[in-house]
Amino acid sequence: MxxxxxxxxxxxxxxxxxxxxxxxxxxxxxxxxxxxxxxxxxxxxxxxxxxxxxxxxxxxxxxxxxxxxxxxxxxxxxxxxxxxxxxxxxxxxxxxxxxxxxxxxxxxxxxxxxxxxxxxxxxxxWTQFLPHFLFVLDLTKSKKYGELLELKADFGFNAPFDPEKRIYNKELGGGSLMDVGIYPVFLSLSLLGNPENIVAEATIGSTGVDENCTIQLSYSNGVKAKLYSAINETTPTTATLSFEKASVIINGRFHEPSSVSIQTNGELETKEFPVTTHGYNFEAAHVQKMLEENRTESDSMTFEKSKQLISMLDRIRKEINLEY
Ligand SMILES: NC(=O)c1ccc[n+]([C@@H]2O[C@H](COP(=O)([O-])OP(=O)(O)OC[C@H]3O[C@@H](n4cnc5c(N)ncnc54)[C@H](OP(=O)(O)O)[C@@H]3O)[C@@H](O)[C@H]2O)c1
CATH class of the missing domain: 3.40.50.720 (NAD(P)-binding Rossmann-like Domain)
Known part of the structure; x- marks a missing residue:
């Protein structure tokens, strides 16, 4: 109780x-x-x-x-x-x-x-606290299917163009990278850590924000992450993790409660993670747990992780010449 x-x-x-x-x-x-x-x-x-x-x-x-x-x-x-x-x-x-x-x-x-x-x-x-995401993190860490060789992830949705609304408004930090591209970047950071090299390209629209952004992250062990975000186009919003012995797909939309499909030697198994909410309850419950324990920092979504995430977004924005 x-x-x-x-x-x-x-x-x-x-x-x-x-x-x-x-x-x-x-x-x-x-x-x-x-x-x-x-x-x-x-x-x-x-x-x-x-x-x-x-x-x-x-x-x-x-x-x-x-x-x-x-x-x-x-x-x-x-x-x-x-x-x-x-x-x-x-x-x-x-x-x-x-x-x-x-x-x-x-x-x-x-x-x-x-x-x-x-x-x-x-x-x-919030993705950090979702059951399917934790499952994929564990699976990667345990090397159950060997090394992770490549990650592909996208997040695109079609927001009706409105220069005043925050999605397209530069003064409100609009653009695809900061709004939805943050999720593929967060996934890469969670699975692979900080990349050695970042190459990115964006389509900058009439309001001066990136309407889409293509990112390639390279890691010292040769692994690559190919990411995409958009606010003018709906994309599957899936993540595909290619391991030595399996292909693991976080089904769309991967950043919210979802299922995970694992393909090994022609066999496909899908694991469901049924949730009856949008999924924000997991982060809220975590916050309460931290407060109950008198903590001033989360032991899961740590300050270090937030700093690494924003540093990656800064590096990508530098590549696409987007300043707020
Ligand atoms: N975790 C997720 O799944 C998720 C999903 C969507 C958005 N978000 C994040 O949540 C934030 C808000 O997104 P949203 O979609 O809820 O946006 P929104 O519908 O535009 O709401 C933002 C609210 O901020 C307040 N606000 C204060 N100053 C403002 C200003 N100068 N212009 C506009 N609004 C101002 C307004 O509330 P009042 O008028 O009541 O003061 C407004 O309703 C964003 O940073 C976004 O990245 C997260």
Missing amino acids: RSKTFNWGILGAGKIAAKFVQDLSTVPGAVLYAVASRSIDKAEEFAEKHEIKVSYGSYLELVEDENIDIIYVATPHTFHFEHSILCLEHKKAVLCEKPFGINLGQVETMISMAKQKNVFLMEAL
Whole structure:
């Protein structure tokens, strides 16, 4: 039986916040306590829809609320830094949406602030906590099918063109790499570590953001990862891991709860990982566990992993000449 409960605050009442709170309501011990929006009407509407106790018309009121244990930051990329810092300054634990910051400098400052304030901080890279992903990590680590020789992963979706909306808006950190390309890059980092060399090419659209991005990562042992992201095209969003003795496919969409197919000598076996939520409950439950253990850093989505991830994204952006 759980004894401890956690009062969650939601900062920013956008699309992902709505999905996240649906899953949060399934997590034992999680209390949907408060939501803050820049508009009180929007906050109240969100609170009513998701049965959240308190609504605020400013982010400041949320971080000042003494009853809140943890704040989920769900604003556009370019605000993750400012809003996480705001929470940390008020000694509030933070689960911040991906990408953690817009560059390594921001991420390092956020981490320093969390350490200085002795407060929990984690990037909401939810894939890290999904059962099928953990299965693939174990399978790779155990070398059950030998060495991993090549990785291919894509994530493309067709977002209707709107220069104002965050996906195409450069001021909000738009573009495919930071929004969805982060998942293939995260997968490569998780399976293969830091690459020796990165080659990338992008199609930069009229708003100045990458509408698609092709990336090749090379590792010192000769292994290659071939990655692709797009916001103007729907792609299978699968990951194929070619091992010496098998081909392992994380079926689409690989970054969210999915199944894994293993092909060996002409035989195909598919392993299902049934989940009844979107899958955000796994990261939320992990955060609560960390808080219960009085940790200020996740033992799974570590500061080091977030720093390595943003460093890879920085290196790729340098290759495609994309600066925010
Ligand atoms: N983990 C995942 O699966 C996943 C999926 C989608 C998105 N995300 C991440 O979540 C973040 C938000 O994405 P989203 O799709 O939810 O975006 P969204 O629908 O546009 O929502 C973002 C929210 O941020 C707030 N905001 C604060 N300042 C803003 C500004 N200047 N312009 C626009 N919005 C502003 C707004 O909330 P108020 O108006 O209520 O203040 C807005 O509703 C992104 O960083 C994205 O990478 C993660």
